[in-house]
Amino acid sequence: MASVAPATATVPLPADWRDFLALTKPRVIFLVVFTGLCGLLAAPVAMNPVLGFTAVLCIAMGAGAAGALNQWYESDIDALMKRTASRPIPAGRMDRQSALHFGVGLGAFSVLLIYLATNMLAAIILAVSILFYVLVYTVWLKRRTPQNIVIGGAAGAFPPVIGWVAATGQVSLLPILLFSLIFLWTPPHFWALALFMEADYAKAGVPMLPVVAGEKNTRIQIFLYTLPMVAVALLPVALHLAGLIYGLAAGLASLVFTILATRVAFRQSVAGDGMKPEKQLFGFSILYLFGVFAALAVDRLVLA
Incomplete structure (x- = not known):
C-alpha cells in the first residue's frame, strides 16, 4: 500500500515573479545601480544613452544575481533571523535549486550583455564583483570571521568602477x-x-x-x-x-x-x-x- 505524506510535510509553494524579484535584493540593488550610474555619469566620455542604460541594467542584473546566489547559499541561516525569515527560500515559497539556476543564469547573462554593449574590461570587473560577493564574502568569510564585512565590502564597491569603465574602457x-x-x-x-x-x-x-x-x-x-x-x-x-x-x-x-x-x-x-x-x-x-x-x-x- 502506498504511503501517504503527512499533511505537515513542507513542500515549496509555486514561486511567482515577486519571489524572483525578492531574490535579487531590490533595496540593495537600488543603491548599487545608483553608484554605478554616477560612476558612468562622472566619466569624461559622453556615452550613447542606449548603451549607457544597458550598462546600468547589467550592473543591476549582476547585483541581483549575486543576491540570489547569496540567498541560495544562506537559506539555512536566513531561516533563523527575523530580518530574513520571510525571504522566498526560508519561507517555503521557492526551492534552493530554482534560486541557484536563476542566480547563475542572470549573472552569466549580465556579464555577456555588458561585454557586447560596452567592452571586455567592464565585463571582467562585473564578473569579478559577482564572484567576489558569492565566493569570497558569502561562502568563505561571512561564517568564519568578524572581518567578513571589511573584506567583503569590496564586492559592493565595484559598481562605480564598472560604470566608469563601461564609458571609458579604462580605470x-x-x-x-x-x-x-x-x-x-x-x-x-x-x-x-x-x-x-x-x-x-x-x-x-x-x-x-x-x-x-x-x-x-x-x-x-x-x-x-x-x-x-x-x-x-x-x-x-x-x-x-x-x-x-x-x-x-x-x-x-x-x-x-x-x-x-x-x-x-x-x-x-x-x-x-x-x-x-x-x-x-x-x-x-x-x-x-x-x-x-x-x-x-x-x-x-x-x-x-
Missing part, C-alpha cells in the same frame, strides 16, 4: 577613489546595523563584530573607519578631480556622518534609548552615499 584615479570610499563606508554602515541586530546574528551563528568582540569594540571600530572614509571622500576635491558642488556636499555630509559616528562610539549609556544613535547612523549612512555620489555626478555634468 583611472577617480573610480579607484570611489571604490575606496564605498569600501571604507561599508564597515560603519553594517556594524551600525549589527549593533541593533546583534541577537539575530548571534542566533544564526554569524560572527559579526558585536557578537565576537562586543559592543564597545564595535563602536570604536565604527569611529576609526569613519575617519579614513571622510578623508577619501574629500580627496577628489584635494586632487582637483571634482569641483565646488561635490566639495560642499561631501564636506557637509561627512561632517554629519562623523558626528553620528562619534555619538555611537563614545556615548556612555545605551539603556532605554532603543539603540537610537545606531539606527540614526545606519539610516544616514545610506543617505550619505546617495548624496555624495549624486553630488559628484551633478558636479561633473555642470563642469562639462
Whole structure:
C-alpha cells in the first residue's frame, strides 16, 4: 500500500515573479545601480544613452544575481533571523535549486550583455564583483570571521568602477577613489546595523563584530573607519578631480556622518534609548552615499 505524506510535510509553494524579484535584493540593488550610474555619469566620455542604460541594467542584473546566489547559499541561516525569515527560500515559497539556476543564469547573462554593449574590461570587473560577493564574502568569510564585512565590502564597491569603465574602457584615479570610499563606508554602515541586530546574528551563528568582540569594540571600530572614509571622500576635491558642488556636499555630509559616528562610539549609556544613535547612523549612512555620489555626478555634468 502506498504511503501517504503527512499533511505537515513542507513542500515549496509555486514561486511567482515577486519571489524572483525578492531574490535579487531590490533595496540593495537600488543603491548599487545608483553608484554605478554616477560612476558612468562622472566619466569624461559622453556615452550613447542606449548603451549607457544597458550598462546600468547589467550592473543591476549582476547585483541581483549575486543576491540570489547569496540567498541560495544562506537559506539555512536566513531561516533563523527575523530580518530574513520571510525571504522566498526560508519561507517555503521557492526551492534552493530554482534560486541557484536563476542566480547563475542572470549573472552569466549580465556579464555577456555588458561585454557586447560596452567592452571586455567592464565585463571582467562585473564578473569579478559577482564572484567576489558569492565566493569570497558569502561562502568563505561571512561564517568564519568578524572581518567578513571589511573584506567583503569590496564586492559592493565595484559598481562605480564598472560604470566608469563601461564609458571609458579604462580605470583611472577617480573610480579607484570611489571604490575606496564605498569600501571604507561599508564597515560603519553594517556594524551600525549589527549593533541593533546583534541577537539575530548571534542566533544564526554569524560572527559579526558585536557578537565576537562586543559592543564597545564595535563602536570604536565604527569611529576609526569613519575617519579614513571622510578623508577619501574629500580627496577628489584635494586632487582637483571634482569641483565646488561635490566639495560642499561631501564636506557637509561627512561632517554629519562623523558626528553620528562619534555619538555611537563614545556615548556612555545605551539603556532605554532603543539603540537610537545606531539606527540614526545606519539610516544616514545610506543617505550619505546617495548624496555624495549624486553630488559628484551633478558636479561633473555642470563642469562639462
